[in-house]
Amino acid sequence: MDSIEYDVVVVGAGPVGGFLAQRMSEGGASVLILEEHAQIGRPFQCAGLVNPEAMSLVGLESTVLTPIWGARIHSPSGIPVVIGNEQDIRTWSVCRKLFDEGVVRGAMQSGAEIWLSSKPLSADDYDDHVLLSVSTPQGNQTVRCKLLCGADGAHSWVRRQFKLGRPKELMIGFQVEVTGYKGESGRLDMYTGSRFSPGFFAWAIPSGETTRIGTWSKPEMMGEKSCEELLDRLRSEPLWKDRFSECREIGRFCGPIPSGMVKRPMRGRVALFGDAAGLCKPTTGGGIGPGFRQVELQVPNLLECLNRDDFSDTAVNEVISLLSPLRREQNRARALRDAFLTEMTDEELDDVFTVWSRPEVTDLINQIGDIEHPIPLGIRMLKDVPEFRSIAKRAAKAVLWG
Numbered sequence: 001m002d003s004i005e006y007d008v009v010v011v012g013a014g015p016v017g018g019f020l021a022q023r024m025s026e027g028g029a030s031v032l033i034l035e036e037h038a039q040i041g042r043p044f045q046c047a048g049l050v051n052p053e054a055m056s057l058v059g060l061e062s063t064v065l066t067p068i069w070g071a072r073i074h075s076p077s078g079i080p081v082v083i084g085n086e087q088d089i090r091t092w093s094v095c096r097k098l099f100d101e102g103v104v105r106g107a108m109q110s111g112a113e114i115w116l117s118s119k120p121l122s123a124d125d126y127d128d129h130v131l132l133s134v135s136t137p138q139g140n141q142t143v144r145c146k147l148l149c150g151a152d153g154a155h156s157w158v159r160r161q162f163k164l165g166r167p168k169e170l171m172i173g174f175q176v177e178v179t180g181y182k183g184e185s186g187r188l189d190m191y192t193g194s195r196f197s198p199g200f201f202a203w204a205i206p207s208g209e210t211t212r213i214g215t216w217s218k219p220e221m222m223g224e225k226s227c228e229e230l231l232d233r234l235r236s237e238p239l240w241k242d243r244f245s246e247c248r249e250i251g252r253f254c255g256p257i258p259s260g261m262v263k264r265p266m267r268g269r270v271a272l273f274g275d276a277a278g279l280c281k282p283t284t285g286g287g288i289g290p291g292f293r294q295v296e297l298q299v300p301n302l303l304e305c306l307n308r309d310d311f312s313d314t315a316v317n318e319v320i321s322l323l324s325p326l327r328r329e330q331n332r333a334r335a336l337r338d339a340f341l342t343e344m345t346d347e348e349l350d351d352v353f354t355v356w357s358r359p360e361v362t363d364l365i366n367q368i369g370d371i372e373h374p375i376p377l378g379i380r381m382l383k384d385v386p387e388f389r390s391i392a393k394r395a396a397k398a399v400l401w402g
């Protein structure tokens with residue numbers, strides 16, 4: 001069968017695949033996106049937070065359901081720390097389906113093509129091309145490209161097919177969408193405690209007329225408990241069960257959160273992007289922002305590789321090295337998260353919240369705290385708050401990597 005040729009094939013029409021396809025097309029490459037589902041943005045597993053940096057790259061403010069400007073964070077025994085002010089929007093809560101559709105529309109407007117209900121059956125890389133057999137609604141099709149990009153999510157087929165390693169950590173997130181949660185518009189709630197979010201936190205995020213309530217953890221920290229049981233525990237916790245008393249569930253979502261970039265996110269003519277590469281933030285689980293950053297960092301060089309048709313080890317190593325800052329940031333953020341959250345007992349966490357709730361420390365959090373960029377605040381706390389000196393030892397890696 002004759003093969004169809006493109007410069008780039010992107011597997012996966014999620015937000016990262018869509019944005020990658022847009023940037024590649026804008027740079028003059030012919031791009032085909034393969035999406036195994038019949039529509040964009042379904043199913044999705046996401047709390048729907050998109051940071052301002054990522055939003056400004058795609059200009060999809062029309063998909064915003066609620067601007068998020070503050071947070072109420074709770075210790076295991078209920079000590080609250082309340083931060084934020086209405087004038088300072090920290091992040092956006094979006095309709096994820098509309099957001100994904102908008103990103104993919106941007107790619108198509110830049111010239112990318114998309115095949116829905118289509119997925120690769122096999123892929124072989126050669127010196128000068130990659131050859132794919134693709135299952136499509138019209139039958140199998142052979143596609144030849146110069147560069148194959150896997151933006152096909154946490155369980156990436158491309159990553160497994162080309163044995164490109166595994167993300168360091170795989171968390172699991174579970175979320176219900178409800179009406180009737182008693183929260184504050186524009187302020188998200190975060191709850192810590194080993195009973196319902198061992199090593200991590202649970203959340204309630206305003207999203208227009210509904211609220212997304214979820215929890216995440218590592219399977220190995222959950223004991224025998226299922227995610228549903230953990231979330232039920234959060235909702236029946238005497239400290240705040242009243243907030244959940246009128247909730248009516250309208251949807252539930254569960255999914256993996258891969259964090260810790262794979263060792264080699266590119267080999268020869270095959271590259272990984274977004275969740276496929278393990279880019280989610282260890283501190284929040286957010287994957288859209290880091291995925292977009294990866295695209296911005298790598299696409300100019302990848303376009304040069306395409307123009308020169310140079311995918312030699314030297315050229316590829318150069319493209320990979322562009323991700324060093326992202327990798328370093330992930331490692332530092334994980335070390336801070338471990339020190340301040342994941343490796344703490346509930347009692348230790350309560351002690352931390354007691355310090356955080358002191359007015360001068362809450363002020364510091366308000367000044368330099370940023371859920372998207374927690375490293376500066378974390379380091380400053382370790383250095384400036386005497387009570388945190390003992391934690392500094394545990395977080396040595398985060399400090400040293402500074």
Ligand SMILES: Cc1cc2nc3c(=O)[nH]c(=O)nc-3n(C[C@H](O)[C@H](O)[C@H](O)COP(=O)(O)OP(=O)(O)OC[C@H]3O[C@@H](n4cnc5c(N)ncnc54)[C@H](O)[C@@H]3O)c2cc1C
Nearest residue numbers: 012014016036046047048049119153173255274275287288
């Ligand atoms: C409970 C939960 C809450 C989250 N909350 C947030 C949040 O608030 N903010 C945030 O930024 N991130 C959040 N995340 C993470 C976020 O959902 C991902 O990081 C983000 O979707 C990654 O985008 P992506 O394009 O890399 O992959 P995906 O969104 O997973 O897209 C991959 C695409 O590839 C397609 N695909 C997969 N395999 C194939 C194949 N073989 N052939 C063809 N197509 C294929 C899929 O159908 C999908 O469309 C959350 C995750 C979970 C589980």
